[in-house]
Structure formats: structure tokens, C-alpha cells
Amino acid sequence: MADHGRAAKLGDQVKEIIAKRLDKGLRDPRLGFVTITDVRMTGDLQHAAVFYTVYGTEQEREDSAAALKAATGMLRTEVGRNIRTRLTPTLEFIPDAIPENAAHVASLLAEARERDSAAAALAAAAEYAGDPDPYVQPRDRADDDEE
Template sequence: MADPTRAAKLADRIKEIIARRLDKGIRDPRLGFVTITDVRMTGDLQHASVFYTVYGTEEERADSAAALKAATGMLRTEVGRNITARTTPSLEFILDAVPENAARIQSLLEEARQRDEEARALARTAQYAGEPDPYVKPREQVDDED
């Protein structure tokens, strides 16, 4: 098991290398506007999971995923040339769900705001279900002096 700080540094380095290579361009026309968001290494530094996002439609995401899968060997070679490790880790490209999750959270927050406003509106016009003062009061004594 490698040192976690070394794994984090290697992951950052791999992220930079792949992002720089994608910025230079790959000759695959299917590749869209791809952003590398994160890289996670296994404890033995043999495998790197590369998370990415793609700007565009579902079809463009699928095309970009196919282009990245086809370019994995070339990108691994590029990583191997630019890192100082005994072995070059294998690369796995995973579509990052952060944008979809953020949109879902945003819609849930908006729904909660609407429900809170409805509850506030109901509270402004609400009335007590029973008597306004539900507490029992001591009985008044009646004078029976006739």
C-alpha cells in the first residue's frame, strides 16, 4: 500500500497530464468539450479512475465516452512518459455525475422553498382548533348565603 499523500500527488499529476493532452487535441471527431474533474488512485498505484464531464447532449456524451475509450492507450502512454513511477497505472474513464446531481439538488431546494412559502401563507391565516385559551381555570366560588 502506497502512502496516501503520494497517491494524491500522483493523481493530481495524472489529471494535469490528461487535461493538457486533451487540450492539445485528439484526432477523434467524436470527442466533445471534455473537462477532467478528478482522478482517484488505488492504494497500490496500479489503477487510476479518471472522472470527467462533457458539455452537450446525451449523444455527445456517448460519443465522447467512446472517443475516450478509444484513446485510453494513447493517454496511458502519455501518462507513462510524464510520471516518475515504476509502473504506469491503467486508466478508466468514468462520467462524473456532479452536474446532474447539482441540478437535482437545485430542483429539490426550489421545491422546498415553494412548500415553505405555502406553509407560511397557511400559518398567517391559521386559527386555533379549540378554544383560544385551552388551560383549565379554577372555578369561581358561588356565594350561597340567602
């Protein structure tokens, strides 16, 4: 049975180790401004999925992905030196979709605001379909006496 607590703790350690190593710098000029967002370990602690984001253009993202792929062996060695496990986990770098998802949600919220303001403008100019006062009014007593 897998110990999920231990996997989470080891994932946090791996995240710290990789982030510190990237902060020191790699000798690869393709590496841009990379942020490690999350590390998820498998239950047997033999594989680590490392999620990252890159600040910059699409070309900088692609270059950083290639640099991380090229540095995977060196980063795995660094992780192996700094953790206390029998086996060093393999590393897989996965681009995190948080910025794209956030931009999509922001655009959806802007569209919803526009539609709400359009609906409010229509409601402000709307009129009732029937009489202005659709409720039955009590008759005056003077009208009753004449009949």
C-alpha cells in the first residue's frame, strides 16, 4: 500500500531541490524564467512529475522545455544526492497550464460582465407588457351609488 503522505513530503523536497538548482543556474542559454509549481510522486516513489511554468513568449517556453529536457539527467543526479531514498526517482517535466487556464477564465468573466451590462441596459429600458398597474383597484362608493 502506498504512503501518500510520504510521497507528498518527498515531492516537496524534490521541488525545493530542483528550484534551488535552477536558481543557481544551468549552463544552457535556452533556459528562461522557469518556476516549479508542483511535483507529484507516484506511490512507489520511483517517478516524479515536475510541473513548471515559464514567463515569456511561446518561443521562450519551447526553448526552456528543451533545456529542461536536456538537463533532466543532471537534475536527477542533484535530487539523488539530496534525498534519502533507496532509488532516485525519474523526472518528467510537464508544462503547467495554470497561466493559460487563468487567461481563459479571465476572458470568460469579461464576457459575462459584458452580457450582464447588456441585460441591465435592456431591463432599464423595458416596459410592462400589460397595464401599468395590473392589479384590480377597489371601486369608488360614488360609482356604486349611481347604479
